[in-house]
Amino acid sequence: MDPQHLRPAGAAERRRGVLFDVDGTLVDSSYLHTLAWWQAFRQQGHDVPMASIHHCVGMGGDRLVDSLLPQGRDRNADAEILASHAALFASSWAVLRPFDGARDLLAQCHFGGLAVALASSARTQDLLATRRALGSDAHIHAATSANDAKASKPAPDILVAALEAVGVQPSDAVYVGDAVWDMQAAAAIGMPAIGLTCGGTTAAELRDAGAAEVYSGPRDLLDNLQSSAIGRLLTASSAGG
Known part of the structure; x- marks a missing residue:
């Protein structure tokens, strides 16, 4: 998928959003x-x-x-x-558990007026299992899996599919992930990325791969949400600009 296919929206239609990886980011898998x-x-x-x-x-x-x-x-x-x-x-589906703060983070983004999408390289069946573990479907607007992309991460295809699903431009979104491949995929379409170390990748590796910010996990990001890249989206969304 070509990021150039994402056409600028009109001012009245402008929407902002957050894309999340799932495995290692929201779910401890x-x-x-x-x-x-x-x-x-x-x-x-x-x-x-x-x-x-x-x-x-x-x-x-x-x-x-x-x-x-x-x-x-x-x-x-x-x-x-x-x-x-x-x-x-x-x-292992039965033992999947969300990270502390994952559900609250999704809810806060949703209630703040942002489009929330899951952009995962997982198989459709595995994504369904992790979504059941999260129990947050009410706060998720769209979800894409390996079936929605010709090429998997670090290619940006899955992120482009998720952006298209929620009608958001890369410049109006942030991607949250735990792997260097997440950071590289976001960088390929000029989208800021936040790295979480809860999946086992170090902060230095995430920053070297292009992460604009790094937090220890969903709870840490939630505790610092207003000063984060997501917080800036929330402020812009509430201002209606």
Whole structure:
């Protein structure tokens, strides 16, 4: 998807919004994904260190596999690895939990007049499971998954799809994520990004990848919301400009 397809809205139609990654940002699932990938690789005879896997979590599954396995491998087994990861992660759906402050953060953005969208590289089924764990559908205007994009993060396709779904321009939005891939995807379309370290990525890594601000998690961001990039959107939205 080309960001140039997002046409400027008229002044009367101008809307502002916040896009959120889900895994590792709103829901404590990054390490569950890491373990599921590790087991899926082992089933196909690949011994990939968990630290390497965790670094790639947040990419789409196809990119993650391609980044971690030798380029000269037999790629016929890739589909089996992806299917195994999906099944293994699904076994963790029942224990998914939102981070402290995640629900309140979504509600505050919603009640402040911002469009709220989830922009995740997850499969549709996994996104539904994390949304059930969040229990915040009343405060979410739209959600996009891997099925809504030709290319996964760090490509910006999923973010563009989410922006289109809520009718918001990149310059009128902020993306919140926990991985370097989130920061890079936002930078590709000129959208400010806020990094959260609760997914296991350091503040230095997030800043190096383009994060404008970094917080420890949803609660920390919520506690500092008015002085954050989201706070500036809230102020502009309430002013009607």
